[in-house]
Amino acid sequence: MPRLCFSVLFAVALLLAPSAGAEPASPWIEDGASALRLVDAGEGEGGARIVGLAIRLEAGWKTYWRQPGDSGVPPQFDFSRSENVGEVTVVFPAPERMTDEAGVANVYHGEVLLPLKVRPKTPGAPVRLAVTADYGVCEKVCVPAQAQAALELAPDGFFPGPAAAAVHRALASAPKRVAFGAEADGLAIAAIRRRANDEIEVTAKAPAPGANLFAETGDGGFAPSPQPVPDAPAGEARFRIPFTGALPQSGLRLTLAVKGRAIEVAAPLDALVRTP
Structure with missing residues (x-):
């Protein structure tokens, strides 16, 4: 009987444990032609946690840089629902320059990764990062998009993988x-x-x-x-x-x-x- 109990507990532990190579990430939150998620990318310089905010766009659609240009909607990110978060810095990659009948716009296509530098209030303690994102997406017409995503950043819960590596590449290539x-x-x-x-x-x-x-x-x-x-x-x-x-x-x-x-x-x- 003790051996049977141990086998059952071991099987349950395997089911609850993260699979090999799994990366902490929130589910994709879809809104029309776009989707958004958070990806844990581990620690960065100065004790900040690095998280990727990924926005995925359908073919032919675009979203905007922090200063959208002659037209468009700048993105807004609200992190007030987070726990044990003192400061979040959003790092914007350089955008593309796009000219149309409305003028010049500063945009992203495909999938854009915005690295976030997250500084906990209490270093070494778990962090729950929650974001409400409001941004515009455009094809022939522009529509507002909103997504709410959250991710637990446990001090020892990071599993490195391709998604995290992409976040660090985006951070390294951001404007210096x-x-x-x-x-x-x-x-x-x-x-x-x-x-x-x-x-x-x-x-x-x-x-x-x-x-x-x-x-x-x-x-x-x-x-x-x-x-x-x-x-x-x-x-x-x-x-x-x-x-x-x-x-x-x-x-x-x-x-x-x-x-x-x-x-x-x-x-x-x-x-x-x-x-x-």
Whole structure:
């Protein structure tokens, strides 16, 4: 009888234990043409837990970067239902630049992974990360989407696998924050000039062709979409930002991206050199 009881308990334990190679992730929460889930990717630098917020889109659909451009809806994430969470930082990969009849939009297609840096209130204790996500998805028309997902982050409950590795790759390729004029991965914002009509001209170091520049105000608000300037010298990319009113007192936040590399630069107003 004791041997039989032990066998039953062992079988139950196998059923309840995570399967080999299983990764902690919430179920996909679908809303129309999109779905969202959370993926535990273990620990990162400084004791933060790394979690991936994945948004999967049907073919032909898109969603938006934190500053959507001339049209679109910026995503909003509410983590207030979480437990033992002190701070969550959302890391946005560089978006794609898309032009249509509505203007220039900053978008993602396919599946986008937004790494989250989660700092527990009590390190070493379990964390329950819960998110309510509101975001827009568009094909020919745009519709709002909402998803609520939650994931338990036990201190010793991480199982590394392909999904977690993808989150860390997304984190590693996210725009690197550098000072104005500084270089990273061969990229730099070399000069910013303010012209007489308040148009801003940005000169960037970009050794490969096909560079894109994305602009926000210094506090993350709307800024006109940078327009590429043709015939820039080799190793450079130039853009013009067509401000027509007062420049933002918060300055500018610029994201330069080319061929999987990206940097993010804060440009205060005193960095703008006035030229004729």
